[in-house]
Amino acid sequence: MLLRITMTDADRKIIRETLTSLLARREHSQAELLTKLALRELDAELGRQVLQEFIERGWQSDLRFAESFVRQRVAKGQGELRIRAELRQRQVADNHIQHALEAIQVDWFETAKKLYQRKYSRPATDWKEQQKRMRYLQYKGFSSEQIRYACEAE
Secondary structure (H helix, E strand, O other), rough: OOOOOOHHHHHHHHHHHHHHHHHHHHHOHHHHHHHHHHOOOOHHHHHHHHHHHHHHOOOHHHHHHEEEEEEEEEHHHOOOOHHHHHHHHOOOHHHHHHHHHHHOOHHHHHHHHHHHHOOOOOOOOHHHHHHHHHHHHHHOOHHHHHHHHHHHOO
């Protein structure tokens, strides 16, 4: 008796191996994984099915991805607003984002202040320089209150 391997079985194996390889390197969101499968021109519907199996087994979790992402970005000195925006861009649910941000327990005011002090050792010489510094902190994802706190601590 010969075993026949159908095209979907072969595709399923390729998708499973691709997802395993991607998740072995780092956490990925569901949307990122589906995008990477699409770039490899693999069957989208079959990819969703296999990804659902990974989710059910706990091999992929958007919550775990969000927590890892938040830790990495905080270590880089990014603020809450930018982190939220980047997670939304990766199609992570708002409740996962909120949970991940609450779990890390960061004082965003002190984070902004430390980043400001690390980047700028001397006080701003004029209004134009102060605006430039404030834009930098805004780009990093801090709120106006956090930026004001960091700049006043100079």
